[in-house]
Amino acid sequence: xxxxxxxxxxxxxxxxxxxxxxxxxxxxxxxxxxxxxxxxxxxxxxxxxxxxxxxxxxxxxxxxxxxxxxxxxxxxxxxxxxxxxxxxxxxxxxxxxxxxxxxxxxxxxxxxxxxxxxxxxxxxxxxxxxxxxxxxxxxxxxxxxxxxxxxxxxxxxxxxxxxxxxxxxxxxxxxxxxxxxxxxxxxxxxxxxxxxxxxxxxxxxxxxxxxxxxxxxxxxxxxxxxxxxxxxxxxxxxxxxxxxxxxxxxxxxxxxxxxxxxxxxxxxxxxxxxxxxxxxxxxxxxxxxxxxxxxxxxxxxxxxxxxxxxxxxxxxxxxxxxxxxxxxxxxxxxxxxxxxxxxxxxxxxxxxxxxxxxxxxxxxxxxxxxxxxxxxxxxxxxxxxxxxxxxxxxxxxxxx
Amino acid sequence: xxxxxxxxxxxxxxxxxxxxxxxxxxxxxxxxxxxxxxxxxxxxxxxxxxxxxxxxxxxxxxxxxxxxxxxxxxxxxxxxxxxxxxxxxxxxxxxxxxxxxxxxxxxxxxxxxxxxxxxxxxxxxxxxxxxxxxxxxxxxxxxxxxxxxxxxxxxxxxxxxxxxxxxxxxxxxxxxxxxxxxxxxxxxxxxxxxxxxxxxxxxxxxxxxxxxxxxxxxxxxxxxxxxxxxxxxxxxxxxxxxxxxxxxxxxxxxxxxxxxxxxxxxxxxxxxxxxxxxxxxxxxxxxxxxxxxxxxxxxxxxxxxxxxxxxxxxxxxxxxxxxxxxxxxxxxxxxxxxxxxxxxxxxxxxxxxxxxxxxxxxxxxxxxxx
Numbered sequence: 160x161x162x163x164x165x166x167x168x169x170x171x172x173x174x175x176x177x178x179x180x181x182x183x184x185x186x187x188x189x190x191x192x193x194x195x196x197x198x199x200x201x202x203x204x205x206x207x208x209x210x211x212x213x214x215x216x217x218x219x220x221x222x223x224x225x226x227x228x229x230x231x232x233x234x235x236x237x238x239x240x241x242x243x244x245x246x247x248x249x250x251x252x253x254x255x256x257x258x259x260x261x262x263x264x265x266x267x268x269x270x271x272x273x274x275x276x277x278x279x280x281x282x283x284x285x286x287x288x289x290x291x292x293x294x295x296x297x298x299x300x301x302x303x304x305x306x307x308x309x310x311x312x313x314x315x316x317x318x319x320x321x322x323x324x325x326x327x328x329x330x331x332x333x334x335x336x337x338x339x340x341x342x343x344x345x346x347x348x349x350x351x352x353x354x355x356x357x358x359x360x361x362x363x364x365x366x367x368x369x370x371x372x373x374x375x376x377x378x379x380x381x382x383x384x385x386x387x388x389x390x391x392x393x394x395x396x397x398x399x400x401x402x403x404x405x406x407x408x409x410x411x412x413x414x415x416x417x418x419x420x421x422x423x424x425x426x427x428x429x430x431x432x433x434x435x436x437x438x439x440x441x442x443x444x445x446x447x448x449x450x451x452x453x454x455x456x457x458x459x460x461x462x463x464x465x466x467x468x469x470x471x472x473x474x475x476x477x478x479x480x481x482x483x484x485x486x487x488x489x490x491x492x493x494x495x496x497x498x499x500x501x502x503x504x505x506x507x508x509x510x511x512x513x514x515x516x517x518x519x520x521x522x523x524x525x526x527x528x529x530x531x532x533x534x535x536x537x538x539x540x541x542x543x544x545x546x547x548x549x550x551x552x553x554x555x556x557x558x559x
Numbered sequence: 560x561x562x563x564x565x566x567x568x569x570x571x572x573x574x575x576x577x578x579x580x581x582x583x584x585x586x587x588x589x590x591x592x593x594x595x596x597x598x599x600x601x602x603x604x605x606x607x608x609x610x611x612x613x614x615x616x617x618x619x620x621x622x623x624x625x626x627x628x629x630x631x632x633x634x635x636x637x638x639x640x641x642x643x644x645x646x647x648x649x650x651x652x653x654x655x656x657x658x659x660x661x662x663x664x665x666x667x668x669x670x671x672x673x674x675x676x677x678x679x680x681x682x683x684x685x686x687x688x689x690x691x692x693x694x695x696x697x698x699x700x701x702x703x704x705x706x707x708x709x710x711x712x713x714x715x716x717x718x719x720x721x722x723x724x725x726x727x728x729x730x731x732x733x734x735x736x737x738x739x740x741x742x743x744x745x746x747x748x749x750x751x752x753x754x755x756x757x758x759x760x761x762x763x764x765x766x767x768x769x770x771x772x773x774x775x776x777x778x779x780x781x782x783x784x785x786x787x788x789x790x791x792x793x794x795x796x797x798x799x800x801x802x803x804x805x806x807x808x809x810x811x812x813x814x815x816x817x818x819x820x821x822x823x824x825x826x827x828x829x830x831x832x833x834x835x836x837x838x839x840x841x842x843x844x845x846x847x848x849x850x851x852x853x854x855x856x857x858x859x860x861x862x863x864x865x866x867x868x869x870x871x872x873x874x875x876x877x878x879x880x881x882x883x884x885x886x887x888x889x890x891x892x893x894x895x896x897x898x899x900x901x902x903x904x905x906x907x908x909x910x911x912x913x914x915x916x917x918x919x920x921x922x923x924x925x926x927x928x929x
Contacts, residue, residue, distance in 0.1 A: 446702065
């Protein structure tokens with residue numbers, strides 16, 4: 160039955176996490192924006208709370224399938240959780256001790272043994288290299304089998320939480336001449352000899368999040384730490400499938416990343432409506448845009464864009480929960496949420512004028528933070544490319 | 560209906576809704592899309608279209624079985640899906656075909672028992688009953704809360720003066736739900752039967768919706784009996800507007816879906832510089848964005864409809880859906896023409912007609928109530 164409201168259990172989790180975001184994250188937003196790279200110790204409490212399920216996941220898995228077998232599971236829950244926490248602060252959310260994008264990858268494609276072994280780890284994701292941004296099929300970090308170990312060599316950049324995490328999921332190629340099919344992901348524990356954090360980036364936004372450059376120099380890891388199959392497919396079908404397996408991670412991670420934009424934009428909208436409310440502008444959701452003041456019309460438009468993006472995110476997550484292939488929808492929601500978040504946060508600064516531009520409020524920070532959400536986990540343009548290829552039935556050689 | 564709080568997020572139509580969609584989609588393809596271009600060019604509805612549409616039984620769906628209807632009751636989601644699927648055939652014809660349903664829905668929603676019993680059995684005969692709703696007035700800054708059409712009470716009932724524009728089926732409507740300002744009481748709705756003295760109808764010519772007969776109506780001291788006032792209580796204009804906005808959004812969704820499918824096929828077939836134009840990002844990304852915004856339009860419309868169906872507050876969702884559809888449907892309309900270039904500008908292809916239809920989305924109000 161068509162129903163686009165969250166289940167009671169998920170709504171409760173969302174509400175609880177919004178409280179956490181308001182009281183345990185937001186108060187430190189400005190502090191860690193200023194003190195780039197310093198460890199947000201105040202978040203340890205939040206992380207503990209999340210891990211213990213307090214406030215958050217207590218009722219999470221409990222949304223039972225209905226009579227038709229429809230499920231509201233981990234994917235829908237995670238987009239709600241990301242939205243709620245990013246309403247607090249996206250930079251801090253990305254810095255949550257114990258939680259990283261690598262965990263999602265391990266949980267999505269790991270064997271039961273791997274999931275068990277690394278369930279308590281704080282895993283970051285190492286994909287991008289200095290010479291390859293969106294072109295992740297072209298990475299040149301290598302992994303060579305030597306006895307019972309893989310030996311990894313190469314350099315990775317833009318590793319979110321790369322400084323603070325304890326585990327890395329690293330994309331590397333077994334044989335660059337074999338293209339995409341030879342790209343595999345490997346679990347590397349920090350502290351393994353040869354693995355070194357070489358630099359932390361200075362950024363425009365999400366400054367609380369430590370974005371690291373990490374080098375691998377003859378870094379030896381156990382053979383069992385490869386995620387997925389060791390074999391390199393030789394036929395076209397197999398090659399496609401192999402890289403597809405790696406890319407499949409994105410179907411699970413893009414909706415939550417899109418949800419970061421939903422939370423950040425909601426924060427900006429709430430703050431803007433509060434500020435202009437003090438100046439006597441209230442929204443009635445009544446007048447047609449054309450009969451409203453330009454300010455009201457713009458706020459209505461932003462609310463509408465926000466709602467549309469949020470529903471696309473929920474749809475993609477719902478599909479994942481119900482085992483429906485959602486590659487296109489994951490990219491659709493990431494594209495829409497990414498551009499919506501950037502548009503809304505920037506516009507909120509403009510509408511509040513000098514109040515918005517000032518560091519006295521967080522609006523200017525939201526506007527700096529939002530930009531990266533339209534870039535990481537696949538840029539706006541990469542998402543459009545994926546959606547377009549699916550819609551038009553085009554291969555990557557036809558539609559470049 | 561089970562408690563909303565127990566429900567899960569779900570985008571699966573019920574089996575009944577799915578079967579209904581098949582029927583609507585087949586009808587839309589055979590009786591609407593195939594006829595629309597000729598009808599648009601000649602500014603006329605295809606012969607026998609409304610009689611055929613009556614076979615779908617749309618207007619009798621919500622009517623209680625006791626009055627001869629199908630007894631489905633208030634079903635905004637089912638109505639939304641019906642409108643979406645019919646608009647995929649043609650937006651103008653869809654608006655005409657569902658105008659009686661909008662009338663019935665509003666009488667069921669806000670009418671008195673006596674009015675339901677008096678007016679609704681007519682819709683259960685299997686024949687098309689031209690009935691419609693009239694809200695819009697010809698004014699650049701038209702605002703539904705500031706109506707210039709006024710009703711004053713008198714000994715015989717009400718005297719109404721003013722005018723309405725963009726009334727679907729306005730020339731032939733035998734039953735009309737007329738929204739006017741009741742002096743001293745606020746907005747009210749009146750059921751007008753036939754053409755009472757003081758009422759005149761004139762055909763409109765608009766940039767689009769030419770497959771549908773749209774009319775302006777003038778009222779010069781038109782006298783209505785006291786029983787014409789809809790409902791026993793104050794007319795809830797906001798609720799009427801919100802339910803209408805959901806229907807108007809569904810019109811936009813169906814039309815934009817037609818555009819998406821049409822341009823997808825076209826850009827793959829059309830070659831330039833030695834390959835299909837879909838191999839160019841500037842073209843392909845435009846198609847991708849059409850799909851993305853269209854899906855957001857659909858989900859927003861469904862959410863408002865689903866909240867209405869569950870008895871949840873849905874005003875804000877309906878407003879936002881209409882705001883979003885008003886803007887993005889037109890963008891999709893103009894991109895649809897753009898993707899076909901000069902060919903899109905010529906009437907050989909339907910995209911220019913959809914462009915003209917879609918300009919109405921942001922303007923329409925008080926029609927297509929679900």
